[in-house]
Amino acid sequence: MLFALILAVAGVGIWFLAGWIQYRGRHSITDDAFVEAHIVNVAPELVSGRIVRLLVEEDDRVEKGQVLAEVDAVPYRDRVDLARSRVDAAEAELARQRADLERVRKEVPIQVEIARRTVTSADADRARAESSLGYTRDEVDTGIDEARAGLKAARADLTLSQEEYGRFTRLYQQEASTQRRAQEVTRAHDAAQAQVDLAQARLAKALASRTQVDVARRALEAAQASRNKAEKGIELAEIGFEQIHEVELLVKVKQQTVEEARTSLRAAEHDLEYTRVRAPFPGVIVKRYRHLGDFASAGVAVLSLYNPDLLYVEANLEETRLPGVAPGNPVAIELDAFSRPFRGRVVWVNKSTGAQFALMPRNVVSGEFTKVVQRVAVRIAIERDDRWPQLRAGLSAQVVIAHGPGDPDWAAKEARRLAEAESRFNLAGTDPVPSERGSR
DSSP states (O other), X not given: OHHHHHHHHHXXXXXXXXXXXXXXXXXXXXXXXXXXXXXXXEOOSSOOEXXXXXXXXXXXXXXXXXXXXXXXXXXXXXXXXXXXXXXXXXXXXXXXXXXXXXXXXXXXXXXXXXXXXXXXXXXXXXXXXHHHXXXXXXXXXXXXXXXXXXXXXXXXXXXXXHHXXXXXXXXXXXXOSOXXXXXXXXXXXXXXXXXXXXHHHHHHHHHHTHHHHHHHHHHHHHHHHHHHHHHHHHHHHHHHHHHHHHHHHHHHHHXXXXXXXXXXXXXXXXXXXXXXXXXXXXXXXXXXXXXXXXEEOTTSOSEEEEOGGGOEEEEEEEGGGOTTOOTTOEEEEEETTOSXXXXXXXXXXXXXXXXXXXXXXXXXXXXXXXOOOOEEEEEEEEOOOTTGGGOOTTXXXXXXXXXXXXXXXXHHHHHHHHHHHHHHHHHHTSOSOHHHHHHO
């Protein structure tokens, strides 16, 4: 009976041992597995200061954009006020420069038109001066010729009267002529002498009138100088168009100054907004590193949170247990915190081992090399059930991966789903204050 009992126990043990060996041959099992999540350290962006408000506690659920903490905003509000005053000053200077541009644009064409009209008037004055010079020259020459002809005639009359005067004077002395005739001859002689004197005076006056020609010539020269000056006035007025271009360039410079001031204002407003530390995505607060009154530096974590919708299991499987493991294979996930195992499926098997990313890489050149079985990361998607909200990042797990050809189509689809979820997660963190910034 004892022998039979021993045989029975041995038979049962061999049966269980054979089943266990068969089970282990069809599955890959490891305890090096953990529930993973994207834990994000939230820190003030670009600003530093004393924490004046902490609005969340650990294990609180938060929504995207919710204020988690506030850094002292007084110095950043002062920067905003200073930047706004600079914008106002730059806009006022731009408005003044634009007013100057409008004024110059109106004045320069008027000045050019006035200069052109001045040239036209100077041309008319010069033409009148030329005409006056020619008329004066002709008149003076004619007067001189007439005066000379009159003087010549008066001298001829004087010569004749002198002969008559001498002859009748001798005849009167000889009493061969009457006294009356002698007196008439004398009076004629005196009249002829007076006509000669008058003709000489007229000639002298005609010669003196040559100064009128000089005056007319100087008037012409003055008219020509005025015209030249008017032409210079046109050139000077047309320089105003270059001044318009210069003022336009100054307006562009002032516009650039305004844009720079507005950019500085926006940067200051962003810094002021960054004093409010906001949740980049909906998640759960898992750790607070700072307390009220602590000094927070830019980029130094104040708290950590993770997205509970991006939970998965990361198993580090020995390389000797990789045969038979393929994307899509079913997995049993045993967690110490739960009585029943979770179910899951393999999403992908990493293309490298964990040793490739070690801080101290292996040195296989030395003669002290010892072969060590390496581990390869395997990502496993967890099937959701009513226990999903109770899952926590960091829980240790034992995974049992069934061998088989897998399901590549399902694995690719699940990988795309996780990638899309990660993309939404990444995009959620790009704009900490979308609503307020949009409203502003």
